[in-house]
Amino acid sequence: MAMPTVLSDAHVVARRNIIKIKRVPDLLVFTTLSPIMFVLLFAYVFGGAIAVPGGADPNAYREFLMAGIFAQTVIFGATITGAALAEDVKKGIIDRFRSLPMAPSAVLTGRTLSDVVNNVLVLVVMSLTGLLVGWGIHSSVGEAALGFALLILFAYAISWIMAWLGMLVPSVEVFNNATFIVIFPLTFVANTFVPLESLPGPLQTFAEWNPVSAVTQASRELFGNIPAQVPEPTAWPLQHAELYTLIWTVLIVAVFVPLANLQYRRSTSR
């Protein structure tokens, strides 16, 4: 099927999901409220106990924190795809789509693109919260835009893993539990909330090679949140954080776009 059909069908599907954001604003409220809560919790409760390279300035931790929170939030935002698809499979909506003469890849493309819209909205809200607690961007507009783009792009790749998983599991509940178990360690055993140097040996190595650390490091650099006196990281993935993030993004897309599409063609309700 011609590319324009895929795109116009995907647009129709994405519009459906965006109408849902509009109709159930609670959804957006809660997906933004929890990261705001995280910002406040880390900035004011844990922040004092976490020493970051950059000195005793109380603002230093908030500067450090925001990129980590952004990374965690957009990754959680990417799970919306999986939960929504699990629900659609169960309710027979995927059966309906599959019985229509539309481009088969359009459902997943539309679904994952809706996550992007959602993540952009959430990033806007969170950046404003960050500014309020003392975070700031100390780089050029171009670099900052690149930082946000990298976060969105990486989360978009994660959406495809979630799409595959969402159609594989028998229910939304299973999906939520499964992703929680994977995403929590991935986003915490990283440089998101604490400096890597504070982690014990094996965990530190894991965190250094964890792509979540790379995307965090890259956006920290691009927002200009790393003070000049902080030494260059020693691990290769963090020295080349942007490249390493892109490698993971490409790898995930290359593996999970075909896998998710295959699963879509196989999935029927129950």
Next chain:
Amino acid sequence: MSHHQSDPGGGAAPAIVARGLVKRYKGVTALAGIDLTVPQGTVLALLGPNGAGKTTAVRILTTLLRPDAGSARVAGVDVLHEPRAVRRRIGLSGQYAAVDEYLTGYENLEMVGRLYHLGRKRSRERARELLAGFRLEEAADRPSRTYSGGMRRRLDLAAALVANPPVIFLDEPTTGLDPRGRADMWEVIQTLVAGGTTLLLTTQYLEEADVLADDIVVIDHGEVIAQGTADELKLQVGGERLELTVSELGTLERAGRVLEPLGVGRPTLDEGRRSLLMPVTGGARTLTEALRVLDAEGIALDDVGLRRPTLDDVFLTLTGRPAEDDAATTEVGA
């Protein structure tokens, strides 16, 4: 590309032909090789208890599932080789109302129209047309989760009709509906088939098949166990039934003994209800004769009558168990 015409493929070619469909899931045989033929403009009911293979058959014919063996053509197009072309010619309304609960009725139908590639303008017109036709006009701009079960089913059926497809599949269109909702749905379906659409529907309700279908295929454990019109199926189980209730339980066995020569099969006695059921031929003459014999024996009756066999009798005779037992267990998920 055409959305409205089926490929005639030689005049009176059947709208649906399936040959030897087999589907197995991890050692369980869902379909054991079924054949189906549905002439254009007719209604076929696939009748069977839960788990008989009805939904599997519909999924194969609507391109959602590939069979392990067999072939099928729908609206003249090969289901296995040209699934996309089949999808342009069919409408499917599944077992669960597959409408988006956050979208309004109008938005749901408009979306389906766009995905059939009817174009923006035509999709909008068609959505309004269908909402009016299905008595959903007033609810058109409310999210569908505010709809009653019956309204949601009607919306789902409307979605199947968006592109005016020549062949429609309805998988248990009334499961879980109350009697009022069921009657509404029947009316809608009858109007639809009056317009010449070919329809394959699955049902666990014998009455539903009787009311809606031209032909009935009874399936059980993935196999066709009987087929024909409702009348033909009833004939397979014999003609009428003589049914009576004796006043005193003590006379029931004797009633059976003296009546047996009048029947074409052995009488079945139900002591709990003091009743007797026996297949007979000869209609009113047999009934008069039975009353004369019983009167001579001095057996008093509370109730007596002749009735034509129902599809329940058909099912009981064919499978050795009533259909309703199975039907009851499926209400849970509906």
